[in-house]
Each structure stands twice: as structure tokens, then as C-alpha cells.
Amino acid sequence: MIVCHCMSISDRDIRAAVDWMRAADPETLITPGKVYHALGKRADCGGCMPLFLDTMRQCANLEVPIHLRGLKRRAPETGKISDEGRPQGHRLSERRAAV
Secondary structure (H helix, E strand, C coil): CEEECCCCEEHHHHHHHHHHHHHHCCCCCCCHHHHHHHCCCCCCCCCCHHHHHHHHHCCHHHCCCHHHCCCCCECCCCCCECCCCCCCCCCHHHCCCCC
């Protein structure tokens, strides 16, 4: 079945690319961008993305390697997700208007 008409990508192409990437590197994270790159193509209009993602999700080799699951940083003392070193109030919506 054709998944992407713009680039002529079929569901078989996607499955073959995912299988090839997993065999080449069992610890890689497989993304749609990497699949397009492996096929020597790139996304054009994006209309195929929902079907493209569904096809990828059906691949047995797509799952995230076990040691890469749940890697969100947590502050050791509070257990909350860290702010990644950004200062408090770094968002514009958090800043007070100048008086």
C-alpha cells in the first residue's frame, strides 16, 4: 500500500527501513525523519504523516530500547522533573510586566 504519494513510499519500504535500522544499531531511536533519510527521501506536504506513523507503530522492531525508557531528569531531593538548568521565570508568560 502506498503511504506517501509525494515520495512514492509504501508500507513495505517503511517496514524494511525500520528493520534495517534496528539490525544496524539495536540501540537507536527510530523516528520518521530517520526513516525518510534511510529511504533517501524527505517529507514533502506532511499529509501522509498520520498513516506513516501508524505504519511505523505496527513494526515489531520499533520499540524503544529498554535502557532508554523513562530518562526524564528528576531532581534528586524532590523527585520532580528538573528545569534543565534554566533560571526560574525564563518564559515570557512568567515575567512580570515592567512598571
